[in-house]
Amino acid sequence: MADPSSYRPKPGQIPDSPGVYKFRDEHRRVIYVGKAKSLRQRLANYFQPITSLHPRTATMVTTAASVEWTVVSTEVEALQLEYSWIKEYDPRFNVKYRDDKSYPYLAVTMNEEFPRVQVLRGHKKKGVRYFGPYAHAWAIRETVDLMLRVFPVRTCSAGVFRNAASAGRPCLLGYIGKCSAPCVGRVTPEEHRELAEEFSDFMAGRTGTYIRRLEKQMMLAAEDMEYEKAARLRDDIEALRRAMEKSAVVLADATDADLIALAEDELEAAVQIFHVRGGRVRGQRGWVTDKVEAVDTAGLVEHAIQQLYGEESGDAVPKEVLVPALPEDTGAVTAWLSGRRGSNVSLRIPQRGDKKDLMETVARNAQQALVLHKTKRASDLTTRSRALEEIAEALDLDSAPLRIECFDISHLQGDDVVASMVVFEDGLPRKSEYRRFQIKGRVGDTQVWHGEGQDDVRSMHEVISRRFRRYLLEKEKTGEWDPEGVVEDPDEAGRPKRFAYPPQLVVVDGGQPQVAAARRALDELGISDIAVCGLAKRLEEVWLPGDDDPVVLPRSSEGLYLLQRVRDTAHDFAIRYQRSKRAKRIRTSPLDAVPGLGDTRKQALIKHFGSVKRLRQATIEQICEVPGMGRKTAEAVVVALAQAAPAAPAVNTATGEIMEDDGGGTA
Numbered sequence: 095m096a097d098p099s100s101y102r103p104k105p106g107q108i109p110d111s112p113g114v115y116k117f118r119d120e121h122r123r124v125i126y127v128g129k130a131k132s133l134r135q136r137l138a139n140y141f142q143p144i145t146s147l148h149p150r151t152a153t154m155v156t157t158a159a160s161v162e163w164t165v166v167s168t169e170v171e172a173l174q175l176e177y178s179w180i181k182e183y184d185p186r187f188n189v190k191y192r193d194d195k196s197y198p199y200l201a202v203t204m205n206e207e208f209p210r211v212q213v214l215r216g217h218k219k220k221g222v223r224y225f226g227p228y229a230h231a232w233a234i235r236e237t238v239d240l241m242l243r244v245f246p247v248r249t250c251s252a253g254v255f256r257n258a259a260s261a262g263r264p265c266l267l268g269y270i271g272k273c274s275a276p277c278v279g280r281v282t283p284e285e286h287r288e289l290a291e292e293f294s295d296f297m298a299g300r301t302g303t304y305i306r307r308l309e310k311q312m313m314l315a316a317e318d319m320e321y322e323k324a325a326r327l328r329d330d331i332e333a334l335r336r337a338m339e340k341s342a343v344v345l346a347d348a349t350d351a352d353l354i355a356l357a358e359d360e361l362e363a364a365v366q367i368f369h370v371r372g373g374r375v376r377g378q379r380g381w382v383t384d385k386v387e388a389v390d391t392a393g394l395v396e397h398a399i400q401q402l403y404g405e406e407s408g409d410a411v412p413k414e415v416l417v418p419a420l421p422e423d424t425g426a427v428t429a430w431l432s433g434r435r436g437s438n439v440s441l442r443i444p445q446r447g448d449k450k451d452l453m454e455t456v457a458r459n460a461q462q463a464l465v466l467h468k469t470k471r472a473s474d475l476t477t478r479s480r481a482l483e484e485i486a487e488a489l490d491l492d493s494a495p496l497r498i499e500c501f502d503i504s505h506l507q508g509d510d511v512v513a514s515m516v517v518f519e520d521g522l523p524r525k526s527e528y529r530r531f532q533i534k535g536r537v538g539d540t541q542v543w544h545g546e547g548q549d550d551v552r553s554m555h556e557v558i559s560r561r562f563r564r565y566l567l568e569k570e571k572t573g574e575w576d577p578e579g580v581v582e583d584p585d586e587a588g589r590p591k592r593f594a595y596p597p598q599l600v601v602v603d604g605g606q607p608q609v610a611a612a613r614r615a616l617d618e619l620g621i622s623d624i625a626v627c628g629l630a631k632r633l634e635e636v637w638l639p640g641d642d643d644p645v646v647l648p649r650s651s652e653g654l655y656l657l658q659r660v661r662d663t664a665h666d667f668a669i670r671y672q673r674s675k676r677a678k679r680i681r682t683s684p685l686d687a688v689p690g691l692g693d694t695r696k697q698a699l700i701k702h703f704g705s706v707k708r709l710r711q712a713t714i715e716q717i718c719e720v721p722g723m724g725r726k727t728a729e730a731v732v733v734a735l736a737q738a739a740p741a742a743p744a745v746n747t748a749t750g751e752i753m754e755d756d757g758g759g760t761a
Contacts, residue, residue, distance in 0.1 A: 098155045102141045108134040113165040114175045116183075117158040121569070121595070124183035126154050126387070129172040131423065133163050148388035154187045169426035170433070177400045189363075189383050189397045199377075200225040200234045202247070202294050207283055208255070208276045209290035211238055211247050218405070225297045225376060242272040244308070244330045245293040248286065249273065298371060298409070305331060349373050351414035351449070352402070355456035356394055357464040361385055364464035365398045368456050371412075380463045396421035399441075403434055411435035416444050416453060477652055478521030484653030485599070488645050489638065491625055495599035496520055500660045501561075501612070502603040503533070503553045504668035510676045513557040514668035517597070518660050527595075530671045531557050551607045558600070558615035565596055566619060596624060603661050605630040605637050605644075613639035629661045687734045688727070695722050699731070710735045 113133040117126040130136030140161075144152050166172045180188050201214040205221025213234050218224055238249070248255065250265060250273070258264055258277040268275035276286040296304055312327035353368045362384055369377035381398070389397070395417045403411050411434050421427045424441060431439040444450040482494035498518045505511040517527035533553045600616075602608045609628035616624060627645075628637040634654065635644035647654040684706065685696050702720045703709040709717075709731075717728035 098141050098144070098158070101158070101160045103137070103161065108137050108163065109165055110134040111165050112167070112169050112172045113163050114172050114179065115161060115163040116179065117154065117187075118160045118162070119157055120159040123595070124179070124185050125158060126185050126187040127176055127179045127183065129169075129176040131169060133165070137161065137163070150187070150385070151388045154387065157187075169423050170429045173400070173423065173426050173430050177404045180400075181404070187387050189385065189387055189389055189394065190401075198234060200238065200297065202290055204287075204290065204294070208248050208286050211249050211290075211293065223294050224410075239272075240333045241293065241296065242267070243333045244304070245289050245296065246272055246274040247290050247293050248276060250277075297376075349414065350412045351416055352412050353416045353449075353453050353456045354395060354398055354402075355418055355453060355460045356391055356398075357457065357460040358385070358391065358394065359464070362464065362468065363394050364460050364467060365394070366456050366460040366463060367398075367402065368452065369412075370452075378459075380460070382463065382467045391419040392421050395419050396423075396427060399427060399431070403431060407434050408436060411439060413438075414440045414442075416442065416449060418443065418453070418457065478656070481652035481656040482521055484647070484651055485656065488636065488647055488653060489599070489625060489627055491598065493598070495597070495625070497595065497597040498599045498601060498660055499561075499597040500601040500603070500664040501554065501557055502661070502664040502668040503550045503557070504665070504672040506672065506676060510672055511553055512668060512672045512675060513553060514664050514671060515557070515561060516660065516664045516667055518656075521656055523663060528667060529561070530667070531560065532675075533557065550604065551611045554602055554604070554608045555611040555615045558612045559619065562616060562619050562621055566621075598625065600624055600626045601657060601660055602626070602628045603631070603665055604628050605635070609637045609639050629657050634658065684735050685731065687737075688730045691727060691731070695720075695727075698722060706735070
């Protein structure tokens with residue numbers, strides 16, 4: 095733990111102006127990002143006596159090893175830069191909300207020639223109009239089914255659309271009137287786009303215009319005694335009204351607003367957002383966060399606003415944002431929101447009337463979400479903490495291994511040798527850090543081992559060496575090993591790198607030999623502060639380097655369960671990679687080496703001759719008889735097949751009979 099006084103800036107060195115600051119740890123990773131109206135006043139608060147700081151703030155400043163700042167001209171710029179840096183560096187001590195589920199949206203792909211209505215999850219795409227989020231995908235489909243009667247927009251996938259266009263026949267929805275069938279030219283691209291625009295306008299809350307227009311058309315049809323048309327319009331109006339009823343009116347005057355409410359305790363906070371468009375609740379979502387920094391309700395609201403609107407623009411930012419507490423820099427946040435919308439945005443606390451009542455409803459949802467989250471997580475947190483403590487005690491570690499990396503080797507009878515690396519942080523898998531390796535048989539420029547047979551021990555030595563050589567390279571890039579202490583590009587420092595973070599514990603799948611190989615690889619690189627152990631499958635024994643006897647954890651031990659889970663995850667990850675690599679190798683063909691020979695002509699050759707074996711026996715003139723094959727390409731095929739060794743004959747495992755390759759083949 096660092097002493098904050100060791101890196102405290104000198105008096106007068108910090109400017110008295112708006113800006114954004116970053117705390118970095120000893121590995122040059124950014125661990126906290128903040129903004130301030132006055133950098134001098136804000137940073138001075140971090141260098142008070144440790145006993146007077148909030149416990150979370152004290153943990154942060156003692157973990158940090160340096161602080162730096164960037165001066166900006168306005169508080170709005172500071173807000174934008176803070177959001178950008180939090181997103182870029184992912185600091186461990188900043189509040190980061192995480193979605194408690196992946197919410198579905200109703201999307202209209204206006205970026206396509208024929209816009210499509212569909213359900214989408216995940217990151218938003220440019221040129222697509224989104225409505226929601228919704229609690230359930232089936233709620234979206236029910237609404238769409240009602241609206242397609244009036245706005246028959248395409249809902250089919252690209253493949254179905256192409257097949258219908260080539261066949262000249264629309265799908266079932268085209269026959270029953272729930273699709274305008276642009277695939278067969280029943281409407282022009284312009285007419286279909288207009289339908290999609292009307293669909294989007296209706297979903298955005300502009301419902302009254304369409305209802306009144308349809309009612310007027312219905313009355314005119316009835317006056318002209320076109321009763322069938324009038325009946326159809328009547329049913330269309332009823333369908334739209336049923337779709338509207340699925341989201342009840344909660345605010346008058348067709349209000350567009352987002353309501354944000356919070357529920358919190360000392361450790362965690364839950365936020366709920368209701369999206370109201372046209373006076374109706376069009377979507378709802380919720381987030382949960384650990385309070386890893388000392389932050390009050392106003393600060394949590396500001397973080398929520400940043401995450402909610404940081405990637406949005408235009409109408410996605412509503413005219414009103416209603417919150418339970420105003421951020422410290424209300425003017426800056428309001429200006430930032432207005433800039434993203436392109437017009438004025440009101441940020442305020444509802445005081446009376448329907449908006450206050452609805453805010454209370456949102457707050458109740460937030461409280462229920464927090465209770466449910468804590469109920470699910472309480473036992474899990476306790477279990478994971480106990481597991482890490484048991485591992486630390488059993489392996490005689492100085493502290494609980496908050497980051498564990500596990501390595502496994504996989505191959506099939508010596509072929510397609512691969513390795514996997516999985517990462518667990520705080521007892522949970524961090525899938526974005528998983529890595530896969532192809533075993534090469536050499537590390538750097540040094541040949542490690544020879545021979546055709548593959549050796550798990552030597553493979554383990556190679557993969558550990560490669561992984562931690564990359565770690566040392568990243569340390570050199572950040573200047574941590576630079577004798578001058580100079581970083582060539584400080585802007586690059588702090589960003590999460592693929593192999594930049596060292597684990598506290600390396601677990602290998604295996605016993606004494608694999609553990610010894612891993613320890614030897616680390617020793618050769620001069621790394622002595624990372625613990626190593628192995629978990630053998632047969633008796634689930636834990637092996638330590640240099641010990642003749644294993645560490646036996648009780649079968650009911652939470653620490654053993656966690657090690658087993660880490661080991662099994664690495665094993666499964668390696669197996670999947672090895673199988674995909676083997677499948678890819680099996681699918682290869684000697685014809686792949688022929689330049690300019692695509693899949694179509696490969697299939698034509700195999701179809702014409704029946705197999706690669708018969709193609710190998712063909713002459714250039716016979717190959718030229720295949721449609722699309724010229725003499726130059728035929729000569730290249732003959733050369734490629736001559737250079738490639740014939741495949742080993744297949745064997746019937748039941749009879750031992752060698753199977754002749756006279757049948758079909760694949761290219």
